[in-house]
Amino acid sequence: MTGAAGGPGSRTYGLTIETQGLTKRFGQQVAVNDLDLAVPSGAVFGFLGPNGSGKTTTIRMLLGLAAASAGSVRLLGMDMPGKFQVVLPHVGALVEGPAFYPFLSGTANLHRLDAATRHAAPATRKIRVNQALEQVGLSHAAGKRVHAYSLGMKQRLGIANALLSPRELLVLDEPTNGLDPQGTREVRNLVRSLAADGTTVFVSSHLLAEVEQICTHAAIMSAGRLVAQGPLSELRRSGSACIRLVTPDARAAMTVLARLGLSPEPAAAQPDGEVVTAALAEPHIKGYRPGPDVSALEAVTPADAAPEGIVAHLVQAGVRVRGFAVERESLEDRFVALTGEGFDVAQ
Ligand SMILES: Nc1ncnc2c1ncn2[C@@H]1O[C@H](COP(=O)(O)OP(=O)(O)OP(=O)(O)O)[C@@H](O)[C@H]1O
Ligand SMILES: [Mg+2]
Structure with a gap:
């Protein structure tokens, strides 16, 4: 995959994700509080935090799926959500519970999703869908209706959807949710191979062990606030x-x-x-x-x-x-x- 080639401002910026003062309020609650994230290009960035610490809310704001109450987001060197039409074709995302048609097969679902994407070339659709299914280890169940998929299989299909086109950035919200240990290992290997191809990966998790094995950088959230961020080696060294x-x-x-x-x-x-x-x-x-x-x-x-x-x-x-x-x-x-x-x- 030529993930980093030809994207907006390709290789001219050092940070693939940058937020400043990013904040989200739900009524009285501040779910994300004054967040300054800096995700270097080419990093596998672990976004860590316990349940309810604001990971998904942050990811939704990064992708323009939720409006920020305050602060700014830059993705691939461009302002979001202002430039979403230019930015999003270069970003693959898996955010909580991707919606699939249960009565259609995995393959048919991906065909529909790809067809709904303005920038995706119809001529290469079939091959791209098959490749993505293979990458996530779903080829054997490609023809099965999605309602017969296990939670882990649906999760894999969601990741396959994020991989349908070459991406500069992959945003994966708890990608191993519902996967068995074998599936978890496969996702880890997948992330590694994508990163080796130059794709920046931003992956959220509340499972430390899982992130620790694949990440080059990490940020730690607690109750909506960023409590640490940096290269994993530095975060490790700073322990007493x-x-x-x-x-x-x-x-x-x-x-x-x-x-x-x-x-x-x-x-x-x-x-x-x-x-x-x-x-x-x-x-x-x-x-x-x-x-x-x-x-x-x-x-x-x-x-x-x-x-x-x-x-x-x-x-x-x-x-x-x-x-x-x-x-x-x-x-x-x-x-x-x-x-x-x-x-x-x-x-
Ligand atoms: N649409 C919403 N309306 C009101 N409150 C919300 C909404 N979405 C999230 N919240 C609240 O914001 C806080 C952060 O939620 P968020 O889903 O971002 O956490 P998370 O870190 O992704 O947690 P998890 O690990 O469980 O996925 C929680 O207290 C949650 O209840
Ligand atoms: Mg979440």
Whole structure:
């Protein structure tokens, strides 16, 4: 698929989606609150958030399906909804519950939808419909009436619809809804292969694990607000780390750790010793500056407070180190901390 070729302003903009102050009110409720999204071209962008956090409402505004109460949207470098006629042919979308005729087959439904699209070439329709059905693994059920489709099959048909023409941008709202683990894996692979062809993919999900595996970037929504956004690697790095020490000399270990400027805490004992944990001062990660209280105690260098320095100090003080690990807050821990809500991480 030549997704990025020849589109509006092709390759002349760095952001495929850009919103500023995007807001949607339903009466008293602010469903989307002052949202500044920046989706780089070529990214697989995970739009994460718990149920009701404003994902679908945002997506509807991006596509011009709902009017914003305030703020602006630019898609492919052009204003929406003002330029929707130029922009939308280059955007494939799957938004909650695509409507199909239940008494028609999957193939027939796609033919109708394609025929209703002004820019779609009738001459290539048959081949494009078959290709899209194959891409989503529905070829075997193409002739079946849609009313006999499972939820997952309908979801796949919705994705096939989004793939009928070459696209610069794909917007998928919870594309794995109703899919079994096998189907979920297939959608993931599909997104990967589309992204490899240069298509920018914006995919919403409340399933962290699913997005984490395929995304290059992510944004996290909580109650209508954006609480974090950026490359996945940066979001991961910004999580805090701690050390976990197993020793029969917990008291001495706590003294050493405190001297190094850490705040050790005893944890549940193990058969081979007591467990002591301490948040690692971010220092050894980058730019460590010991606080005034620490430097007043003694000269603690960044090397002292790095894991290898900590172990050296412990051993030097006669602490028997039977276990030592550096544990980093997982992306899931971080998201939960940011949204204050649990993510469903099941497949
Ligand atoms: N048409 C509407 N009228 C009134 N309130 C609405 C409307 N659409 C959405 N809302 C409210 O806006 C909030 C955000 O809803 P939205 O559907 O955008 O969330 P979501 O993040 O997509 O959730 P989910 O993960 O469940 O799909 C919810 O509180 C919802 O009840
Ligand atoms: Mg939704």
